[in-house]
Amino acid sequence: MKMNSEEKIKEVINKLRPYLISDGGNIEFVKFEDGIVYIKMLGACAGCALIDYTLKDGVEMAIKEEVPEVKEVVNIS
Numbered sequence: 001m002k003m004n005s006e007e008k009i010k011e012v013i014n015k016l017r018p019y020l021i022s023d024g025g026n027i028e029f030v031k032f033e034d035g036i037v038y039i040k041m042l043g044a045c046a047g048c049a050l051i052d053y054t055l056k057d058g059v060e061m062a063i064k065e066e067v068p069e070v071k072e073v074v075n076i077s
Helices: 005-022 051-066
Strands: 025-033 036-043 072-075
Touching: 005 025, 005 036, 005 051, 036 051, 051 072
Parallel strands: 036 072
Antiparallel strands: 025 036
């Protein structure tokens, strides 16, 4: 069965979640629209000074690798 983009994105997020939880944070998928993935960083991740690095170099890179149609990952706080 072929997964759609949203399902693939959620799968990548689920793979990343344990790493974020181990640092006291979490991540929640909100929506995928016009090539942009909207997520919500939770817990320690929400107030972390390194959130931009986690988001762009970690989450965004991992999602783009698996789902090429993703242009950007945006955190909604």
